[in-house]
Amino acid sequence: MTHSELPRTLTPTDRTRLRRFKENASFERADLEAILDAGFVCHLGVIVDGVPMVVPTVYGRDERYLYVHGSVASRSLTGAADDADETICVTVTHVDGLVLARSVFEHGVNYRCAMLYGVPRTLTDDAEKTEALRLITEHTAPGQWDYARRPSRKELAATTVLALSLEEASVKISAGPPDDGDSADAELGLWAGTLPLTTRWGAPTADPVLPASRTAPAHIVARAGTRQG
Amino acid sequence: MTHSELPRTLTPTDRTRLRRFKENASFERADLEAILDAGFVCHLGVIVDGVPMVVPTVYGRDERYLYVHGSVASRSLTGAADDADETICVTVTHVDGLVLARSVFEHGVNYRCAMLYGVPRTLTDDAEKTEALRLITEHTAPGQWDYARRPSRKELAATTVLALSLEEASVKISAGPPDDGDSADAELGLWAGTLPLTTRWGAPTADPVLPASRTAPAHIVARAGTRQG
16 A cells, blocks of 8 residues: 555544543644654553553654564563553654643643554564664664664564554644633733743764764764754 | 652662663662653553553652652543553653664664653642642743642642652663774774754743733743753
């Protein structure tokens, strides 16, 4: 299925249908993809011995799947046979700013958040695994797949890669000023507004063991100063 | 128990003892506290209908507990009686940069991450609840507890606040250059190093309904340009 054949809206399930803050829900595939593409790490939720475990990890994606290294979920995968449900949750969050209202109660956060649910598939085919590692690398460190040494056969065998369908997703977006500007609290005469939060890449720092003559490649230098998120 | 009476090291449990990347583990209480204090949102992991759910939310802390609004965990709390284990996981992650190695396999992320596990307690005492809301507010938006209107009795009643002990914690810290500088890959002659990632607060944006004469208070203006994380 090519991208153009994928439905442009996401089908809500009981899990992804928002029960609170319905005004923030989006079921546009484009919003999901934009949030995933703008992200750097996701937070992976797995159940280990009956307890939720939330682990940050890098990821990549194509049109159908999100890919993560299996090692971070290894404790879950190892014990998967014991678990009734192997469904995992992957959350990507961008914090765009703080919403400062007239009352403490109305304070909030502007954010973009995507949550995916599904039973991940462990990749076994070497070509599929290599392509997933390329997607993770190029999402995390664009340009490095062609610059750095690619995984050897041995490294590939040592790496577990999981694919999670993008099909079951919940997308929430909150933006804009506080909404108590027309409430009784507006009479308090307080300042209200937002304080933006921005994440940027800095200048590359060379490994101290490198000779000073070894300068960073253009694709790394070009990222310095750009926004992440 | 005052802070000085708390043990300075954290006692590892089966859950918090690192099974991989042992070199990154810290069991120093000071590291845990520094990571929590530097954070803005946490990712809360709960089990809902047997499935992990990872939700971003703001938080606050004192010397013994981390506090979150219960609403974000409401789906879990509502169904808590059905769940065998009500343990939750709270993860706070700072991404400090990308580690660019000579091989794709050795690429990584410099980060500071704290994971807390425990069965949260729902606060019922109004004074304790108010203090927890003060801590969440002052962690998220320093100065606003004294500036904005504080929660009314009705708002307090409408807010669920959870306290999670800081006792069972896993702290991981990864920093520094790639470690393949003395491997065979060093002979490839590639550049290697790190690309730092920094998050900063921007200039405040006033709610458009405010008159232009209403300027932001000093504690908000002072935050602009400062680093978060």
